[in-house]
Amino acid sequence: MCGIFGITDNKEAARLSYIGLFTLQHRGQESAGLAVDDGRGINCRAGMGLVGDVFAGGTLEDLPGRAAIGHVRYSTAGGSSIGNAQPLCFNTALGPVAVAHNGNLTNTAELKKNLQSRGAIFRSTSDSETIIHLMAFSGKRDPLAALEKSLPKLAGAYSFLFMTPGRVIAARDPLGIRPLVIGRLGRSWLFASETCAIEVVGARVVREVEPGELVWVERGRLRSKRFAPRRRPARCVFEQVYFARPDSFVMGKSVQGARYEMGRLLAAELRAAGVKADLVSGVPDSGNSAALGCAKGLRLPYRPVFMRNHYTGRSFIQPDQKIREFTARLKLAPIRDVIAGRTVLIIDDSLVRGTTSRKIVRSLKKAGARKVIMALASPPVLSPCYYGIDIASRKELAARRMSREALRRHIGADGLHYLSVPGLMLACSGKELPEHLQEGMRPGLNGLEKDFCTACFGGKYPVKPSKGE
Amino acid sequence: MCGIFGITDNKEAARLSYIGLFTLQHRGQESAGLAVDDGRGINCRAGMGLVGDVFAGGTLEDLPGRAAIGHVRYSTAGGSSIGNAQPLCFNTALGPVAVAHNGNLTNTAELKKNLQSRGAIFRSTSDSETIIHLMAFSGKRDPLAALEKSLPKLAGAYSFLFMTPGRVIAARDPLGIRPLVIGRLGRSWLFASETCAIEVVGARVVREVEPGELVWVERGRLRSKRFAPRRRPARCVFEQVYFARPDSFVMGKSVQGARYEMGRLLAAELRAAGVKADLVSGVPDSGNSAALGCAKGLRLPYRPVFMRNHYTGRSFIQPDQKIREFTARLKLAPIRDVIAGRTVLIIDDSLVRGTTSRKIVRSLKKAGARKVIMALASPPVLSPCYYGIDIASRKELAARRMSREALRRHIGADGLHYLSVPGLMLACSGKELPEHLQEGMRPGLNGLEKDFCTACFGGKYPVKPSKGE
Amino acid sequence: MCGIFGITDNKEAARLSYIGLFTLQHRGQESAGLAVDDGRGINCRAGMGLVGDVFAGGTLEDLPGRAAIGHVRYSTAGGSSIGNAQPLCFNTALGPVAVAHNGNLTNTAELKKNLQSRGAIFRSTSDSETIIHLMAFSGKRDPLAALEKSLPKLAGAYSFLFMTPGRVIAARDPLGIRPLVIGRLGRSWLFASETCAIEVVGARVVREVEPGELVWVERGRLRSKRFAPRRRPARCVFEQVYFARPDSFVMGKSVQGARYEMGRLLAAELRAAGVKADLVSGVPDSGNSAALGCAKGLRLPYRPVFMRNHYTGRSFIQPDQKIREFTARLKLAPIRDVIAGRTVLIIDDSLVRGTTSRKIVRSLKKAGARKVIMALASPPVLSPCYYGIDIASRKELAARRMSREALRRHIGADGLHYLSVPGLMLACSGKELPEHLQEGMRPGLNGLEKDFCTACFGGKYPVKPSKGE
């Protein structure tokens, strides 16, 4: 997963992009970069690490210009190296081009082989470079024409920002798997993976880039063209479950709001299952919103049971094998007097390998919990993701390897519950739900669930992954 | 404010201290350091920055030894420089001595002048160095005897850890203004500013170091002696209000628990004042626990209204005057769909200058709040602190400069409320409070409030600050 | 100018290359890099700065493998950026290829344009990348065949080292403008820009790579093939005048020896011109060898007149405009008691812009010299170099802009003399010269001068520079 940001027609282009990328930092902490058009050319600056580190010490001042695109990168796909830090910048017969990519392509192995046999030289191991080579070999001399011809050759998930002299271009895959929104600030146009990065700079959110749409800004005007026919989208529901920031908006509702509803719908299902507890809590920070909604739905007190150490993020280097046992507690310390003697219903956003859940349960028990019931604000994860979410490989998926009962025993909990797929769809639908929810009610879902990709929960893959993947 | 940690008789002394200091990181982010006794001498290592940075890259391996004391430093007193980073290490006629100090002395100006006139040379601007010079001039040849003679000369707040070859020594001022607790892990004795740092390494909390007590470990045994007569303590209540970590225990109750009770007692007072709202929220992270308790007490929904960016802490360098306006929002982004059209009761731990409260209210209003009521989980701050809490100078204290109504207008809120002093005392007392609280009830306070220092809320200063301060 | 080094069949490949590059450091201080073949693939590591800095802290340990090529880069051509640091490493349909290049191509503008129009994407601004794209588009599938077809398309000066899995390949342009030598150490083959880098690792010099020759090592054997017909070479004489290290050998004589002979031949010409002086000295360090030879030829004492500060190289940051005046003296301090009252004949290797000579003369006069006669161990520089020597543009060349008399006045000297072109050729010819030289004698030059490029001294350009240059 990654985050992208772009802005046009603004003399603070680099600085506002810095703010925007800072706000998207949760989408990737491995590397950060900016490409800025200063009217004479495109200057690229990227480095390993957090936005604040890469652009420390006056680097922004060296990046004058009125348009910029930026990127923060997550550490999995293509290997961790400075050569994969984006935006990637190229000199081609079409002139200089910079590209920032969020998503994961599924047919790059074939494309790359074919391109190389025609003379292409790849410089990075990231799949994002493929589109530039396709453009260079397209026979077109205008970047937009080259893109229009090249994008349909890609399969998989992509939200792209491109920069060529005088133009910022955005494109989103035909299924809209990854998000991409458009904003407006005075005469400037903005693009971002999430609305929070539009709003942080005081801009207003205009709309999403549509699946299969090519959008560009030229001389201050926003232009649009479709490069793929309209079809049913396959939005990644994990954005709302885990990845997106709580204050970002998707389908008219904040992500925190959607998570709160996941919690309320989970409560309805738990009530039907006869689950009882003394208090409800969330695994910080991703389980908190759902826990609040769940507490509300169950009319139980919501109480934090863990203290999270925010300093461990980056600078904590596990000092030694011998004291590894302490580090879990260092990161997440139980608050004993809230836990001791109580039945705790603990909510997390999802369960993939089960490792975290096991530690959580053990920590609560050790702090004196009478019983620990684990509930997830999403369904069991049964299949890997090929579109950019770093879900474990098939054989590591706990819910695939064992039954719910076996898994409950494995993590040591006294109960284990999941939100149902329809419940999740409903929570993510943006619908206003009634104050009182009952298990089984699906008010006005109306096939809306078909707009989401549910491949990881056992649904159909909207794009076939290639064999090489 | 600072944090201190010590451990004896453990071959992982440095590593466990590292974990302990990491857990006390919230008490000081300016510098960090360790002094370790390796049986041949005392090795000191201190640097500017966070624990994880100072002890990065194998530094811990270079610190073998079975006893250690450590320190994290907050950035106000004595100026920010590497020379003030603790533990401070000295070579004296008593042999090598290292010292780590939490608190603030109030008579160092006189002491320093006197010591200098006798030939003492001060190397740091921190007041913590004074005790070592007193020891060196005490005429005693044993560090313990020297301490016993020198400690009574100090005025103000102090929790000290000393290290001399073969001994770790702890001392706490006669009023117990700053905290200091003792822990036990196998054959090791531990000392820490807060219980969370004892528990993180799997040790159990034994007791507090008593006010006026000198405690030391020698050949594995804990020894104790009083250097000042027993008297009524004057505990700093701001530890519970703001400074201590939520999972630390004071008087048998977790700090989070105390804050929750502050919220419940605040609710009782607000109910009596006829305050109405649609939802309750906290200013992250310090207002959250009280907000939860307050929501419970008022039977109103608790909903987060701000998204805090945890990446801004250290690496965010305000890039430019021109875009300063965005940085408040960058740090704390409002979640619009929870706020819009609602009357928000927002809880913070305290109000000192009023600058933060003003930003908070403005941000909520801009996000569409119908009304914003600000309530503080502590009384108005009317006087500066001379014992280590970095409270503004007298003339910056908002509650001193203007009436409550003027201050309400100044911060732009539709209501402004404080928890009363008795309410705060009760919440901090460690008492188990009944589920239903009513304004005015003070169940069993019984003069307990007299054990706290309430100088900053307009009470008496337990130690007279000297003129120089 | 740059330096290149390569080694095969040696388990210390990276370490020996490090030593080799260190020895070639005088050929380029901007960046340094290594590509190492570890049997599974080619690992590249390059960075800005000196060899010692780029490969500090254990980097070499991370580069196992039995073959390596390396590069040090000078700061002019193609712009100073990490993207231009060599070896450049590429993934092509021919597999991975790394390239290290010393020299300057003169037809890259056309080649690049043509390649881009066929779809090539250039990642660096260095001209060295062109050969890889030519290979990728050659239609050949074997790197050697691709090179054989591609090298003849290049014009200009080049000594190349390539690395492909299992092979190290060397190539030198048909005119042999830049040097490249072959060495042998046990079962290892070595390649280097200068013999000093062969000898430093204890290897022996085997021969030069011939102009127009393609040489490669495969399974321990050295193989060779011509890619261009044999023709009269056009060796760059500036290697001996200035660039190469004094202990390197060219044509059987050390560079220091050649410079000594330049001095002796200059003496013969000065004697004929009736030049008189009290002592002879050199501008450190490049004028010293010729000054020694000249003193010998004139039977005058040789005495150093300047103290050079070796610390200023890298770490000296000119602290401020206001004190700039001191920095010349900081770098080169005159030794007053040797200079005062004397007529100093000061020798430098060459005079390009005249700026340095002017400073030198002024400094000597200020230190009390009675007269200062400047003599150069090379002829007047009248034309720019297009083959890699960083000589100023046409209009900056002092000897082109003004007469010898005007230039003498400009630099403030009491005399200005140059070595003649035949004198320089003779000194560089490797001939053993008689002990007593007389002006006018050209013992056995026999057209040898035709083997050198004398374009910068007003001779013919051996390769036409393209218009774009």
Add this chain to the structure above:
Amino acid sequence: MCGIFGITDNKEAARLSYIGLFTLQHRGQESAGLAVDDGRGINCRAGMGLVGDVFAGGTLEDLPGRAAIGHVRYSTAGGSSIGNAQPLCFNTALGPVAVAHNGNLTNTAELKKNLQSRGAIFRSTSDSETIIHLMAFSGKRDPLAALEKSLPKLAGAYSFLFMTPGRVIAARDPLGIRPLVIGRLGRSWLFASETCAIEVVGARVVREVEPGELVWVERGRLRSKRFAPRRRPARCVFEQVYFARPDSFVMGKSVQGARYEMGRLLAAELRAAGVKADLVSGVPDSGNSAALGCAKGLRLPYRPVFMRNHYTGRSFIQPDQKIREFTARLKLAPIRDVIAGRTVLIIDDSLVRGTTSRKIVRSLKKAGARKVIMALASPPVLSPCYYGIDIASRKELAARRMSREALRRHIGADGLHYLSVPGLMLACSGKELPEHLQEGMRPGLNGLEKDFCTACFGGKYPVKPSKGE
């Protein structure tokens, strides 16, 4: 050994000191520092490493003020740590004091013990701190009076610079073992270890600080007072032999000039001994001046035989045990065609352990020398130095451990010769010597040799070293 620099009444005080320290860099590369008086207080800045590194990136701008003292430190005495980096800055009852010290005290052990027993706390392991404690315990309230009382208590070698608010103070030990000179630039007074640092900033040399003299600048005027009676000095002759910069002046003659005379006088002694050779050369760089003089005296050609790599200084990290053999050659590469088949007379400044000489001889032989005769421009070193020159301990001194013949065999030379003590004295005396020198002649030495310390050559120690040393 160390270097010190000071300047008064100059608004570029820090910048000029930076230039001065840069010029004294050869006297110490371990740490560098500055103390600047900005009219309100004294600001100190010191760090490990070279001057250019410690004061990189705008640090000088942060040091406004009109007076400064600075220090560069060599890596032996007191241990290598930032705590020993000078100037050392202290707050005492006399106000703030900074101190920079060149030399070595011989009675600090006793002084320190006594001071500690009276309550003094030492912060560094450097002996330079002692004087400040003496001042603080002197009972005087004025720094000058305190110094006058305290300096006589010190034994050993010292050139001190002190800074107190409004004053810069210089002091030199009664024997004048270490150098210290005074300069003048406009209204500014300068102090430096060597004249080269006075001249580099365009100032003129006024005179030496006399042995036993206390000199200070107050309100623009230079004042002086003796703290010890006048007596025969004991100048360290190693300053001229090795330590000082060739362009510095001692006794009216440049150090290079003195070294040249050492070479000439050595030649006279070698001639008398019947030594024959084909050429004379010096071990770079310290043997070069004497080699030139020796070649002149013997009427033999002077030719460099080694190429020194100036990049190895700092950044070269010996990469591995396995390739250590190459590093000697990496640092000093023989120039084969000058050496091969010749009898080389190689001159070095001195021989202490013999390790270097052995490597030099071996390298020359390996490069084909027929014979190698080693001659030293100083007498055999027979005793350790207690005054700051880092000469090996007694048992490592080669000339003490074995006879000249045994040592010749040990280093593998065909001859081994030393300059005699009277010859060295004469060369260092500043006398103008006749053009033709004959062995045995001592023109006008007149007891001048008694002004030098010759303890290391077997002479008397001018100050008794204490037992602890």
